Amino acid sequence: MALSPVQGRLLDAAVSLFATQGFDATSVQEIVARAAVTKGAMYHYFRSKDDLLYEIYHRLISEQLAHLDGILAAGGVPGDVIRALIVDLVETTTARLAEAAVFAREMHKLPTEPMAALRAQRRRYHEAFRDLVARGQADGTFAAVASADTVTLVVFGVVNQLPQWYQPGGPTSPRQLADEIADFVLAGLSPSGVAEG
Known part of the structure; x- marks a missing residue:
């Protein structure tokens, strides 16, 4: 199933941040800021950082x-x-x-x-x-x-x-x-x- 643009930006942001500073050191706020979306938009697609890691x-x-x-x-x-x-x-x-x-x-x-x-x-x-x-x-x-x-x-x-x-x-x-x-x-x-x- 194709990703929405928002999902794609969130996953790209998560990959970039997890790669450079690690999963534990990355906050949800940093991910949404990098993806240029709101927390509400993220939580519409992903319940947590765990969901992002899983989806990667x-x-x-x-x-x-x-x-x-x-x-x-x-x-x-x-x-x-x-x-x-x-x-x-x-x-x-x-x-x-x-x-x-x-x-x-x-x-x-x-x-x-x-x-x-x-x-x-x-x-x-x-x-x-x-x-x-x-x-x-x-x-x-x-x-x-x-x-x-x-x-x-x-x-x-x-x-x-x-x-x-x-x-x-x-x-x-x-x-x-x-x-x-x-x-x-x-x-x-x-x-x-x-x-x-």
Whole structure:
């Protein structure tokens, strides 16, 4: 669902302030002042700072899950599907680096219920990815050099670290980076690439 202009300004303000001074040190007054809206306008959309923090990551993971469903529904050979998923994860994460960085640093501040909801969304993506790798390993498309769980942890470990080191506007575009990561993962999964002991 598209955000209203007010919601967009509030989220942008929250991301900027949480990134520079932290969640605890940021007041609701600072957020509404940065967004140039009233407190009443904020409380029309968000009950608290917690809701803003939740929505920062919820928007990203919801987009990624929608893309996951579309990619899986389109079908294709397992290698192409894995590539499409990795490319999408890298591109959507690099498009929202500030949001991803804020959430990684501040997620522990969320109350139990919204945190559990976000973890469930993330777990659904991880399980779908893992199952795709496991099916490819079971039918011989992919090498079983590492378990499907380990492959999944490696891929999401790289994606989750992007806010720590990726520099937008640098020599490597998001798509180039996505292709390199996908090439690396698929080379490791290739049965012909398994070294003989």
